[in-house]
Amino acid sequence: MKKLVSAATLALSMSVSSLAFAEPVKIGMITTLSGGGAGLGIDTRDGFMLAIKQAGNSEIEVITEDDGQKPELAVQIADKMIQSDQVDILTGIVWSNLLMAVAPSAVAQGKFYVSTNAAPAALAGENCNPLYFNAAYQNDNLHEAMGEYANKDYKKMFIMAPNYPAGKDSLTGFKRFYKGEVASEVYTQVGQTDYAAEIAQIRASGADAVFAFLPGGMGIAFMKQYAQSGVDIPIMGPGFSFSQDVLGAIGDAALGVKNSGHWAKDLDNEANKKFVEAFQAEYGRLPSIYAVQAYDAGQLIASAAAKADVKDTEAFRAELLKADIQSPRGKFKFNTNQHPIQDIYVREVVKDGDVLTNKILAPVFTDHEDAYAKDCKM
Amino acid sequence: MTLALALEQLLNGLQLGVMLFLMAAGLTLIFGVMGLINLAHGSLYMVGAFACAAVAAATGSFWLGLVASLACAAAAGAIVELLVIRRLYDRDHLDQVLATFALILMFSEGTRWLFGSFPLYLDIPPLLQGAVALPGGAQYPVYRLAIIAAGALVAFGLYLLIGKTRLGMRIRAGESDREMIGALGVDIRTLYTVVFALGAALAGLAGAMVGALQSVQVGMGEPVLILAFVVIVIGGIGSIKGALLGALLVGVVDTLGRLLLPKLVGVFLQPAQAGMIGGAAASMLIYMMMALILAMKPRGLFPAAHA
Numbered sequence: 001m002k003k004l005v006s007a008a009t010l011a012l013s014m015s016v017s018s019l020a021f022a023e024p025v026k027i028g029m030i031t032t033l034s035g036g037g038a039g040l041g042i043d044t045r046d047g048f049m050l051a052i053k054q055a056g057n058s059e060i061e062v063i064t065e066d067d068g069q070k071p072e073l074a075v076q077i078a079d080k081m082i083q084s085d086q087v088d089i090l091t092g093i094v095w096s097n098l099l100m101a102v103a104p105s106a107v108a109q110g111k112f113y114v115s116t117n118a119a120p121a122a123l124a125g126e127n128c129n130p131l132y133f134n135a136a137y138q139n140d141n142l143h144e145a146m147g148e149y150a151n152k153d154y155k156k157m158f159i160m161a162p163n164y165p166a167g168k169d170s171l172t173g174f175k176r177f178y179k180g181e182v183a184s185e186v187y188t189q190v191g192q193t194d195y196a197a198e199i200a201q202i203r204a205s206g207a208d209a210v211f212a213f214l215p216g217g218m219g220i221a222f223m224k225q226y227a228q229s230g231v232d233i234p235i236m237g238p239g240f241s242f243s244q245d246v247l248g249a250i251g252d253a254a255l256g257v258k259n260s261g262h263w264a265k266d267l268d269n270e271a272n273k274k275f276v277e278a279f280q281a282e283y284g285r286l287p288s289i290y291a292v293q294a295y296d297a298g299q300l301i302a303s304a305a306a307k308a309d310v311k312d313t314e315a316f317r318a319e320l321l322k323a324d325i326q327s328p329r330g331k332f333k334f335n336t337n338q339h340p341i342q343d344i345y346v347r348e349v350v351k352d353g354d355v356l357t358n359k360i361l362a363p364v365f366t367d368h369e370d371a372y373a374k375d376c377k378m
Numbered sequence: 379m380t381l382a383l384a385l386e387q388l389l390n391g392l393q394l395g396v397m398l399f400l401m402a403a404g405l406t407l408i409f410g411v412m413g414l415i416n417l418a419h420g421s422l423y424m425v426g427a428f429a430c431a432a433v434a435a436a437t438g439s440f441w442l443g444l445v446a447s448l449a450c451a452a453a454a455g456a457i458v459e460l461l462v463i464r465r466l467y468d469r470d471h472l473d474q475v476l477a478t479f480a481l482i483l484m485f486s487e488g489t490r491w492l493f494g495s496f497p498l499y500l501d502i503p504p505l506l507q508g509a510v511a512l513p514g515g516a517q518y519p520v521y522r523l524a525i526i527a528a529g530a531l532v533a534f535g536l537y538l539l540i541g542k543t544r545l546g547m548r549i550r551a552g553e554s555d556r557e558m559i560g561a562l563g564v565d566i567r568t569l570y571t572v573v574f575a576l577g578a579a580l581a582g583l584a585g586a587m588v589g590a591l592q593s594v595q596v597g598m599g600e601p602v603l604i605l606a607f608v609v610i611v612i613g614g615i616g617s618i619k620g621a622l623l624g625a626l627l628v629g630v631v632d633t634l635g636r637l638l639l640p641k642l643v644g645v646f647l648q649p650a651q652a653g654m655i656g657g658a659a660a661s662m663l664i665y666m667m668m669a670l671i672l673a674m675k676p677r678g679l680f681p682a683a684h685a
Contacts, residue, residue, distance in 0.1 A: 034495075038597075189657070
């Protein structure tokens with residue numbers, strides 16, 4: 001009898017404690033909902049909101065604003081969200097240059113920043129911060145996987161990326177693992193729409209293959225123009241260049257292209273099946289990697305909010321670090337610099353019925369860590 | 379650098395120039411005739427691309443899409459002129475900039491509301507697919523050659539229209555003295571609507587042709603608009619001839635700069651840095667050129683006669 005009473009008391013106290021921790025959490029989502037990069041931001045928002053909805057915690061409130069892919073606008077919104085809306089957590093920024101303008105100052109003001117995509121090297125190493133989490137990857141990771149993959153077949157690579165922090169991280173990451181010769185290293189303008197000059201250089205370079213990191217509309221323009229150019233050097237790239245949000249607009253020109261990713265629709269695990277189904281049911285389209293990353297960020301925040309008060313920074317951070325979630329990526333855990341340790345695969349663009357999508361070919365890295373974690377002293 | 383690469387890049391520059399000309403011609407006509415700064419010109423380019431993509435997706439024919447792009451952009455231009463622009467002619471440039479900037483936002487959000495935020499698919503028609511051999515061994519996409527030809531045709535057509543027809547005469551007269559031609563009994567309001575719709579149709583045509591090469595998405599017009607302004611400032615505001623030469627100059631300088639500057643910097647620095655610094659310098663090149671030209675010829679290369 002005594003045992004029963006103590007068990008009941010314990011159960012009661014646990015339920016009380018979990019009630020006690022249903023403290024309000026205010027999340028400020030700043031993402032790109034207009035302009036050329038809007039597809040990425042909309043997938044980010046929708047993936048995140050799906051996780052929040054599934055968590056069913058009525059104390060979580062999300063305010064969403066559009067940054068228009070402009071750093072100055074992102075900074076204004078962040079200031080407003082922190083000062084007048086009094087948010088506890090910021091999230092949602094797609095682009096590394098915008099993140100660099102917002103995240104360091106947000107964490108300096110004692111707010112959490114949980115990144116759904118952008119992961120510049122500058123915040124992963126020496127300047128890592130206890131309040132800055134990245135639910136996606138470190139910028140270099142997917143490019144590193146392609147560098148490793150290229151070793152197998154190609155001796156001479158032509159590599160290109162846009163001229164902004166993630167573009168530099170991209171080519172640095174690729175070269176970290178690629179052992180062959182780099183025929184040429186080209187930086188294009190962010191938002192560039194005409195790649196005739198670069199395609200002419202590819203043709204003249206004598207490379208065995210091309211590695212192109214061109215997210216959003218840039219990749220669409222490049223792939224369409226490349227298909228018409230008569231150049232038949234194979235293309236490869238990180239998953240961003242061939243993500244679900246752009247495949248439809250690129251069309252059949254993308255078929256057969258190899259790209260790297262930490263997730264694909266056909267990744268075989270229970271959480272992924274549920275996620276893809278729920279996303280399609282909710283929004284009527286296939287999710288992209290941006291949606292998955294944001295979904296995991298949403299799950300992370302919801303999981304921590306269920307157990308700790310966000311005002312108690314230390315406790316909330318400890319709960320986030322546990323990463324107690326069912327990620328569609330399968331395995332998910334945080335490294336010492338609060339960036340994920342995860343598997344990275346090479347994928348191929350295939351036609352599934354009428355829809356272009358990615359299929360996993362083989363893992364390139366298992367439990368891959370980023371190169372900067374060792375410089376992070378927390 | 380081989381001859382083939384140089385030739386290919388020259389053609390690329392020409393193609394970019396021709397595309398810019400289609401944008402700049404409308405912009406400079408509207409400024410020349412009505413004294414109006416139209417920031418929403420890029421939105422008409424977007425309207426053309428979306429109309430082409432939507433009609434091509436529905437009917438399966440790029441050519442019907444092209445016709446639709448001309449019709450939709452011209453119609454959008456005429457409607458905007460009748461409803462909004464007409465009230466701006468007597469206002470100063472700041473009011474015009476404000477109002478046409480508002481139009482950009484309305485066009486962008488309206489398009490997003492109709493078509494969603496994800497880029498649309500628009501492919502090159504089968505007739506113009508593939509590449510042809512150039513002297514020197516390189517290959518060049520047929521479609522880009524077709525854009526150059528279409529642009530040349532439009533330039534010639536505009537030359538005939540402005541130089542040889544009654545409408546052209548009125549446009550020129552409107553440029554030199556709008557009160558006088560009103561006094562002579564020309565219906566200046568209709569003339570303005572026609573000129574605005576013509577400029578819009580040219581922008582729509584450019585949008586549709588380029589849409590097949592790039593991604594058809596909301597906000598695609600603004601980067602081109604900036605270049606088109608550079609073109610008309612270099613060429614001399616209000617001058618079609620200036621717009622043509624300015625566009626070709628900007629196209630060729632921009633394309634060759636992107637090729638040559640990284641190589642030039644590469645002589646002094648490591649390849650990775652050279653790519654970054656050269657790339658950044660190349661993106662500034664046309665603006666430096668504009669500054670230089672304005673320093674020597676403050677009214678552009680071919681200033682319109684009246685200004």
